[in-house]
Each structure stands twice: as structure tokens, then as C-alpha cells.
Amino acid sequence: MKELSPKQKAILKYVQGFIEKKGFPPSVRDIQGACKISSTSVVDYNLGLLERGGFLRRAAEVARGITLGAKAGPPQRPGILAVPLLGAIAAGAPIPVPEADTWRSAHEETVEVPEAMVRGKDEVYALRVKGTSMIDALINDGDTVLIHFQKSADRGDMVVAWLKDEKETTLKKYYPEDGRVRLQPANSTMKPIYVDRNNLEILGRVVGVIRDL
Numbered sequence: 001m002k003e004l005s006p007k008q009k010a011i012l013k014y015v016q017g018f019i020e021k022k023g024f025p026p027s028v029r030d031i032q033g034a035c036k037i038s039s040t041s042v043v044d045y046n047l048g049l050l051e052r053g054g055f056l057r058r059a060a061e062v063a064r065g066i067t068l069g070a071k072a073g074p075p076q077r078p079g080i081l082a083v084p085l086l087g088a089i090a091a092g093a094p095i096p097v098p099e100a101d102t103w104r105s106a107h108e109e110t111v112e113v114p115e116a117m118v119r120g121k122d123e124v125y126a127l128r129v130k131g132t133s134m135i136d137a138l139i140n141d142g143d144t145v146l147i148h149f150q151k152s153a154d155r156g157d158m159v160v161a162w163l164k165d166e167k168e169t170t171l172k173k174y175y176p177e178d179g180r181v182r183l184q185p186a187n188s189t190m191k192p193i194y195v196d197r198n199n200l201e202i203l204g205r206v207v208g209v210i211r212d213l
Contacts, residue, residue, distance in 0.1 A: 004053075008046050010035045012055055015066060025066040081118060082110040083146060088128040089160065089171050111144060117208040123149040124207065127160065127171075134158070134171055137186035142212035145171065147204035158206040164199050174202070 004012065014034050018026040028040045028047070037043050047066070050056040059065030111126045118124045129143045137158065139145065153159045153174045161170050161183055172183035172193065181200050183193040 004050075004055075005046075007035070007037065008050055008055075011037075011043070011046055012050060015056065016068065019068065025064045027064055080112050081115055081124075083113055083118070083124055083126045085109040085111050085126045085128070085144070088130050089145075089169050111146075111210065113146065113208070113210065117146060118148075119207055121148045121207060125149060125204070126210075129171060133185040133187050133190055135187050137173075139171070139186070139209055140212065144210040144212070145206050146208035146210070148207045149204045151202055153202050153205050160203040160206075161195075162201040162203055163193075163195060164201060166199075169203070171206070 011031055014031060015026060018030065018034075026034070028043050031037070031047075032040050032043045035043075037046075047056060047058060051058050051069070054069045056069050057067045059067075113126075125147050126144050127147060129139055129141060129145060132141055147160055155175055157174050159172065159174045161172060161174070162168075163170065170183060170193070172185055175182040175184055176197070179197070181195050181197055183195065183200075185192065
């Protein structure tokens with residue numbers, strides 16, 4: 001099966017959440033209303049595709065006969081979120097930030113975190129830290145940071161910054177100055193990085209840290 005369409009991802013996400021919350025599957029009309037789909041026949045068609053792809057199983061002649069298939073992944077535990085782990089902060093490649101409609105689709109690797117750690121925010125991803133540039137902020141080599149995807153930041157925020165010309169991704173504190181931006185490490189042995197505003201793309205702000213103990 002090809003990659004799931006946005007509609008199929010929305011249906012699968014809704015079915016998973018419904019079962020986890022209520023303990024039984026939704027009806028076709030539940031799915032139609034929640035996912036804003038034009039008709040029950042369109043829902044039925046997409047459920048059939050999900051079934052053929054191994055994401056769902058359906059019992060014939062049963063109104064709520066939907067169960068999750070192996071490819072849907074394990075259900076989340078109450079109060080626990082699976083945050084996509086997109087890799088490590090390293091030079092040479094931009095962070096592959098998901099598209100708007102794929103944040104909750106299946107990712108090859110995820111990190112389970114308490115809901116409180118994401119502070120009620122959507123579009124949160126995780127990155128492993130390489131190096132010790134933020135060690136004085138208690139973020140060490142091997143730790144995992146939780147990032148809220150956003151394109152802007154306030155002065156002093158800890159951000160993931162993509163340096164376009166250098167083709168480097170770095171984790172630093174953000175300080176806009178006259179005509180440029182100072183990216184400040186939290187390590188007294190390291191000097192700040194100064195970049196032109198046009199050379200900088202913010203890929204998110206740190207909202208949590210998972211220590212590598």
C-alpha cells in the first residue's frame with residue numbers, strides 16, 4: 001500500500017483515540033462526523049483501504065466491528081504521548097520537520113513522554129543532542145529535547161536553528177541584535193555564533209528535556 005492519504009491518517013488517528021478513550025470502536029457515522037467526510041460511503045471506502053493495508057480489521061455485518069491492525073502500532077497509555085523522534089541535532093542536514101497533516105501519523109521512531117511535558121502544545125517533536133554546547137543549561141550530550149515547531153522565537157528562548165549557508169543545525173539561545181542574531185551557547189568555554197537574520201531559519205523552541213541517565 002502507498003503512503004496513507006491525509007484523510008486515511010485522520011481516520012486512523014480518530015479510531016485509535018476513540019478506542020483508547022471509550023474502550024470500543026466508533027461507528028462509520030462517528031468517523032464521518034469527526035473527520036468531516038462528505039458521506040458514509042467515502043468513510044467505508046477509506047476503511048477498506050486501511051484494512052487492506054493492515055492498519056485495521058473489520059467484522060462483516062457488525063456496526064462497530066473495527067479493530068486495530070498490526071500496522072496501527074500499539075495503543076498509547078493514558079496520559080502518555082508518542083512524540084516523533086526526528087534524529088539528532090547535527091551539522092550537514094536540516095531537521096525533517098513533518099508536514100501539517102502528518103504530525104500524528106506513524107513515524108519510524110517515537111519517544112513516549114507524559115502529556116504535561118508538552119504543555120498542551122501540538123506539533124512537538126524530539127531530537128537527540130550531540131555535543132555539550134548547552135551543558136550549563138543542564139542539557140548534555142545524549143539527552144533528548146522536546147521541540148515545539150514554530151518559525152519565530154522570543155529573546156532568550158532556546159531554539160533549534162538552521163544556518164542556511166553553513167548547512168548546519170544547532171541548539172542555542174536566541175538573541176536578536178542590530179541587523180543580526182546572536183546564538184548563545186550555554187557553555188562558558190564556547191563563543192557565541194553571530195548570523196545574519198536572512199541566514200537563519202528557526203525550526204522550533206525547546207519545551208522539555210529528557211535526561212540520558
